Amino acid sequence: MTDMKDRLALVTGASSGIGEAVARALHGAGCRMVLAARRRERLAELAAELGDAQVVALDVRDADAVLDALQGLELDIAVANAGLAYGTEPVQAGNPAEWSEVVDTNVKGVLNVARAVLPGMIARGRGDFVTMGSVAGRQLYPGGTVYCATKHAVKAIYEGMRLDCAGSGVRFTTVDPGMVQTDFSLVRFRGDAQKAAAVYAGVDALQPADVADALLYAVSRPPHVNIGEIVMWASAQASASSVTRRPAGS
Numbered sequence: 319m320t321d322m323k324d325r326l327a328l329v330t331g332a333s334s335g336i337g338e339a340v341a342r343a344l345h346g347a348g349c350r351m352v353l354a355a356r357r358r359e360r361l362a363e364l365a366a367e368l369g370d371a372q373v374v375a376l377d378v379r380d381a382d383a384v385l386d387a388l389q390g391l392e393l394d395i396a397v398a399n400a401g402l403a404y405g406t407e408p409v410q411a412g413n414p415a416e417w418s419e420v421v422d423t424n425v426k427g428v429l430n431v432a433r434a435v436l437p438g439m440i441a442r443g444r445g446d447f448v449t450m451g452s453v454a455g456r457q458l459y460p461g462g463t464v465y466c467a468t469k470h471a472v473k474a475i476y477e478g479m480r481l482d483c484a485g486s487g488v489r490f491t492t493v494d495p496g497m498v499q500t501d502f503s504l505v506r507f508r509g510d511a512q513k514a515a516a517v518y519a520g521v522d523a524l525q526p527a528d529v530a531d532a533l534l535y536a537v538s539r540p541p542h543v544n545i546g547e548i549v550m551w552a553s554a555q556a557s558a559s560s561v562t563r564r565p566a567g568s
């Protein structure tokens with residue numbers, strides 16, 4: 319493992335779930351943290367707990383705000399993790415306002431962060447840019463068309479950035495998990511806690527710390543090694559649409 323001490327690391331979506339766990343893991347490995355998301359108070363709580371983290375309240379959909387907030391930072395690691403889904407309705411019953419939020423966050427949000435931080439990394443000849451993809455970027459499932467389309471786009475952006483930055487010294491990694499127990503489903507089901515809980519019923523889903531552990535492995539390899547793609551599943555998940563659950567009550 320490469321020494322992570324004092325590396326400066328940005329995590330978007332650090333106010334919850336996977337991003338929060340990634341921030342804890344990177345901080346635990348010695349990184350100085352920049353925590354970004356919209357909910358400033360949640361970031362402030364995490365920063366207070368970590369002791370020495372910088373808080374950046376931003377909406378990744380706002381290209382100018384992202385550029386203003388991030389372009390001066392001398393980042394060693396950037397984790398473009400912020401993302402969400404709404405609903406499981408088929409396209410023909412979809413809500414264009416929700417499509418816009420999901421596409422703008424999951425796709426343009428990654429591009430906005432990349433535009434802000436890659437020039438500095440390229441100038442310094444090093445850096446890790448990590449995208450939080452999903453198995454939904456590799457497979458489709460019923461009710462997931464728009465979300466899956468955004469995660470397919472994230473995979474394309476990961477591949478494209480590797481080509482755009484070839485020879486620069488910047489490493490690119492996409493971490494693509496299956497089901498992870500977070501607030502993702504609560505957001506997806508627009509606050510319906512019962513529906514959200516049903517997603518994880520009877521199955522040992524991946525936990526945010528599992529994803530953080532894999533991501534930490536990738537960014538802590540020696541400089542000549544680039545872990546490109548990490549696909550990880552709960553052991554009970556065979557595909558994006560196949561989960562084996564324990565019978566109720568067992």
Ligand code: NDP
Pocket residue numbers: 330331332333334335336337354355356357358360376377378379399400401402423450451452453494495496497498499500501502503505
């Ligand atoms: P959470 O809902 O727990 O976290 C989502 C994070 O994204 C929050 O910190 C939220 O912060 C942030 N976020 C959302 N919209 C914006 C925005 N416009 N600007 C800035 N930050 C934003 O879900 P997860 O931790 O599960 O999701 C994190 C990532 O992991 C997402 O990209 C998701 O697609 C991906 N993923 C999730 C899986 C799962 O099963 N949970 C599986 C595979 C991938 P705030 O609201 O404060 O802005």
Ligand code: 8X3
Pocket residue numbers: 451452453454462495496497498502558
């Ligand atoms: C989020 C989890 O199951 O919708 O990527 O693909 S899932």
